[in-house]
Amino acid sequence: MRGAPPELNRRSFLVGSALAAGALAAGCGTGSDAGAGTFTAAFQGSGAGEGIDPGVNTLFIDEARMKSIYDGLFEVDGSMTPIPRLAESAEPNADGTRWRIALRDAAWHDGKKFTARDVLYTFSRVLGPADKRPFIAASSLDQVDLSGSRVIDDRTVEIALKRPSFEFLIALSVYGTKIVQDGAADFTRPVGTGPFVFESFEAGRQFTATANARYWDGAPSIRELRILSSEADARVNAVRGGEVDYADNLTPSAARTLEGRSDLTLTSTPGSGLYFFAMKTDRPPFDDPDVRRALMRMVDRRELVKVALEGQGEVSNDVFGKGSQYYSELPQHEYDPDEVGRLLRRAGVRDLAFDLFTAPVAYGFVEAARLFADQAAECGVRVNVVLGSKDSYYTDALETGHLTMGQSGPLPIPNHFASRLLTGSPQNRTKWSDPEFDALYATAQSTPTVEGRAAKYRRMHEILHDRGGFVFFGSTAWNTVGSSRFQQLPAAVPNSHTWARFDGVTGR
Structure with missing residues (x-):
């Protein structure tokens, strides 16, 4: 990883040690005994930012652990x-x-x-x-x-x-609603109703759980599940070498290196990862709607997908949830330096400059940030790319700076609105607060017909498309790979029920 700080290098070493220990524990240099023993999966880690409290932890690796221990309604x-x-x-x-x-x-x-x-x-x-x-x-x-x-x-x-x-x-189906036991207060050793029973957890290293023989939806075939916290290169090397049985969220280039191998099953699920810039709308310069409109025209989405995402994605249009119920097709925002200038003049802004806070938490983030800075410079705007800590980035980005980056899996559109865009929402990365928007959401919830709710949600999308704080610039496929010694490996869009579920995995 280019420019990785010492802490990340140390963590990569620790993750490598965990992978090596897993290989020795499984025996004969393989991740498990197919259909009977330990099944080892590697996910993108985030060090101390990881957790196992289903009420507060939100990373993809957190959700993978939650799915094994808990169930939602x-x-x-x-x-x-x-x-x-x-x-x-x-x-x-x-x-x-x-x-x-x-x-x-x-x-x-x-x-x-x-x-x-x-x-x-x-x-x-x-x-x-x-x-x-x-x-x-x-x-x-x-x-x-x-x-x-x-x-x-x-x-x-x-x-x-x-x-x-x-x-x-x-x-009832969103992140943070998995059911916990009456009176539970200590989540260092969680008790759930899920397919696996908690054994151990060390943030930034590994999680282990054993099969729940009494699981209401059927006992898992594998006896032990291990989920390792791992960097991108370590995941690829580990699955290639047989040290793990499954690797999640591979870059397009990494996936290409594994194509054609008879010992591995590679799956690519389109429309899974949505990349965005998030403007803080509660502070200058993005408290001005014309500056936000200008930034939407400052982004060359096609170039970002082509270069930063290696051409393995689709251009997005500042509207969340393509392919989901209530998605609204709206005119495509295009890169337009002349319109940027007109909007900034209307806002009375000269010599616009701001920080873009990012970190190498997902492939293409740093490349996209630097490419966008070049695109902004063509519009006469100076963007200073600031790199944060990978281990704490998503927590830091909630409050830090003027402009940040992120990646989201699919969510129901009403959930996206409620968790990220209503006034006071806990994951409100844009600090968006709009009385008309809040009122439309409340009205939509009380509308008994699907058609009536769709009309309200479309108006909410129109508001965001015009003057919101999110710039969704591209969506990518979600690449996973697993050992061909197993069947029923999870392959689905993130945030869906079957993503990262291992209770159905069986040996061939």
Whole structure:
């Protein structure tokens, strides 16, 4: 990695040691005994920023661990549509202010029965006072009226809402809503209802769990799951050498080096990774909507996809969720230095200069930042690229600087709005706060028809496309590779139910 600070080099060494230890533990230089022993998966790591608290941790590697330990009431499929998990069914009343949820017959890893009380406790934890960080589902679930919600019986819970919502199932399927046990407060040794039982975790190194023989959805075939925290090159080398059985999120160039190998299964899932710039709209210069409009015309999206993303992607258009329900087709924003100049003059801005805060947390970030700085210079704007710590970047980027970068997997569009764009949203990277936008979201939730909600969401997209803080410049495929000794390896868009799930993996 070019320009990697000493801390990253040290972490790469530690990850390499973990991979080597895994190979020795598995025996004969292989990651596992197919269909019976240990299955080892490597994901992009983030050092001390990793965690195993389902209420607060949001990295892709965090989610992979959460999926093994916990279940949600609902999760989303590849089209971002909710599907039941710990819930068997859910029905609203006539005005969308109460939902009755029937629960599955499931058990916690410690043998206790899963009940409706666990659901209410989870909601109270998410909606209660934040500890060190805001709970990530707090804005999605803030419509829940805890005082009016009640346990009907062990397997039935009724959720009261403060305002009507006919899309409450989406709120129940988002990050941060996995169900925790009633009274749980210590997540250093988590107890869940999921397919694997927690054994150990060391941030930036590895996580281990063993098969839950009593799992309600069927016991996993593999006895032990290990998830390693690993840099991009280490993941490729480890899967190529047989030290791990699965590697997630490979760069296009890395994927090409593995094509044609009979011992590996390579999968590329399109439309999976959405790249963006995020303007802080609460501070100069991006508190001016004309400056934000100018930046949208300052970005040559086609060049960024061609160069920074190695041509392995599609141009985006500052509208989130292509291919998902409620996506809005709007006119493509084009690179236009003349329009940039006109908008900046209208804003009364001269000699515009700002910092772009980024880090090598995903392939192409640093290259895209530097290429964008060149594009801005052609428009008479000076962009200073500032590199942050890879291990703390996503936390730092919430508050730091004028312009930051990010990558998102697919989400239901209403969830994207609620978690990132409503006033006070915990993942509001653009610090967006717009009364019209907030009101439209609330109205959409209370609208009983899909067509009526779609009209409100389109207007929200139009507002963001015109003067929002996100610039979505490209989407990429998600590349994964696994040992051909296994079947049913996960291959799906990130954030969907089947992504990074290993309970279905079997040996050939």
